[in-house]
Amino acid sequence: SQQGEEDPQALSIQEGENATMNCSYKTSINNLQWYRQNSGRGLVHLILIRSNEREKHSGRLRVTLDTSKKSSSLLITASRAADTASYFCAPSTGTASKLTFGTGTRLQVTL
């Protein structure tokens, strides 16, 4: 596995706005996962996108993957205060379940 690098490191938006965060990685991947972590808590799996997929949706979440640019983005639409959390990407190579998390984006959604 390899570590992704996320951008921006921190993002502050108002409720109802969309939030976009990006993840870049260095080598070819099998899949890429996104996780959310509320402050000081465990992580929650959001979405897994495979290397042969370009886009995936789950509720208000949309994830895209551009393997030519070695990057992925997570879009949260119509954000809510409850979306305040850190978001981590985990690009993966190989077959073993060995997650290496990116540096994370801290999202703050204010009322």
Place this chain on the structure above:
Amino acid sequence: DTEVTQTPKHLVMGMTNKKSLKCEQHMGHRAMYWYKQKAKKPPELMFVYSYEKLSINESVPSRFSPECPNSSLLNLHLHALQPEDSALYLCASSQGPWIYNEQFFGPGTRLTVL
């Protein structure tokens, strides 16, 4: 039951103490993990158990000793820790030890070493 539980929630220990962290899941998952997370950093993988056997040790110091007594339980035995080992310790499980399996995380144990 889609929950991973961890006990204790908080632990304070001295450098000469021996303590254990416990993790439990009843989802029938066959892979379990320990991660360490320092403040404002991403979680870092420590150990992976696959079908109750240690499959990955990320060069973790021997003062951390994992144990998987059965498919539902994972322990992390702590001995002679250093203050820099203070962190949030997260346990996770997945259906299998494969990269396409999502991992389910427990809430963590906040460890402070004095």
